[in-house]
Amino acid sequence: MTVTVNAGRSRMSPEEFEAAARVLTREGEGVRPEFIHGLMGIKPVPDGDHGRIVQWLTRVCLRYRPELWLSTGQGLLVEAHRTGRARPDGTLAGAEAFAGAGEWADPAPVLMVLEITSYETGTDTGTGTGTDTDTDRRDRVEKPRAYAETDIPVHLLIDRDSREVTVHSSPDGVRYRSVLTVPFGKEVTLPDPVGITLDTEPLKSWVR
Numbered sequence: 001m002t003v004t005v006n007a008g009r010s011r012m013s014p015e016e017f018e019a020a021a022r023v024l025t026r027e028g029e030g031v032r033p034e035f036i037h038g039l040m041g042i043k044p045v046p047d048g049d050h051g052r053i054v055q056w057l058t059r060v061c062l063r064y065r066p067e068l069w070l071s072t073g074q075g076l077l078v079e080a081h082r083t084g085r086a087r088p089d090g091t092l093a094g095a096e097a098f099a100g101a102g103e104w105a106d107p108a109p110v111l112m113v114l115e116i117t118s119y120e121t122g123t124d125t126g127t128g129t130g131t132d133t134d135t136d137r138r139d140r141v142e143k144p145r146a147y148a149e150t151d152i153p154v155h156l157l158i159d160r161d162s163r164e165v166t167v168h169s170s171p172d173g174v175r176y177r178s179v180l181t182v183p184f185g186k187e188v189t190l191p192d193p194v195g196i197t198l199d200t201e202p203l204k205s206w207v208r
Contacts, residue, residue, distance in 0.1 A: 011038030014083050021085075035085040036078070036142050043087055044118050049206040053116055053158060054090055056202055061092060064196045068111070069095040075104040076113075080149040080173065090114030092154075092194065111193050112154040113147055115139060117161055119208065144168050148176045154194050160207045165200050167191070 012020070017040050021033035024042070032043040046054075058070045070090045078084040085104050090113065097109035117139050139157070147155045148171040155168040155176065163184045168176035169191045182188045184203040190196045 012040060014085065017085060032073075032087050033085075034087050036138065036146050037084065041138055046089070046116075047118075049160075049208075050089070050116050050118070052206050053203065054114070056206075057090060057114060057156075057198075060196065060198060065092075065194070067095060068092055069097075070114070071098060074098055074101070076107045076110065076150070077104050078107060078146045078150045078152075082107075082150075084146050084150075086113075086143065086146060088113040089116045107150050107152060110152050112156060112190065113152055114156045114158070115143060116158045119160065144176060145174075147171070149173060153192075154190055156190065158203065163204070163207055165198070165203070 012035070014035065017033070017035040020040060021035075024031050024033050032045075034041045034043060054070070054072055061068055061070050070092050072090055073087065074091050076086050076088065076091065078086045091098075091110055092112040092114070093109040098105050140159075144155055144157070148168070151171050151173060153169065153171065157166040157168070159166065164181050165184065165186075165188055166179060166181040167188055167190060168179050170177040178191075180188065182200065184207070185201050188198050188200060190198065
């Protein structure tokens with residue numbers, strides 16, 4: 001989940017975002033700013049179940065694709081002209097893909113990005129909105145679009161509110177042409193170039 005902090009305001013430039021992000025990062029412990037389609041958002045600090053889901057997926061990926069690594073916290077340049085700045089919850093790429101990379105890395109080596117929703121509260125965060133509408137737009141609409149524009153082959157969304165897993169694949173530079181959603185407990189295949197089938201039954205244990 002990413003909470004929009006400049007909703008209703010004019011859109012920012014990448015340079016304005018990076019300047020604001022440096023200030024926010026200095027002043028707020030654990031703050032993780034993002035910049036999608038001209039708007040800045042803040043990713044909440046992950047909770048324990050969020051971390052357990054990342055751990056589970058990391059183990060699965062290592063079992064079947066030991067040459068890869070699911071990085072957490074790595075920023076990526078996204079969107080068609082790389083003007084966006086995203087911090088996926090997980091980024092699957094070769095183990096050495098981000099060696100020497102800066103805060104915002106080239107997305108070319110990325111095979112898959114992972115996003116895990118936080119829980120919708122409908123409350124104001126004090127920094128902007130924090131509404132269910134913002135959550136839906138950012139996590140379920142705008143970020144998949146940004147990743148498709150970046151031509152990232154697979155985008156995996158684990159939605160803890162709906163208890164569903166959505167696999168986006170076959171990007172055409174505008175959108176993902178294939179979108180498959182299954183409830184927790186069902187098997188789902190992460191298509192090539194990932195090539196892993198997930199048994200999502202364990203996810204039932206890590207939701208409220």
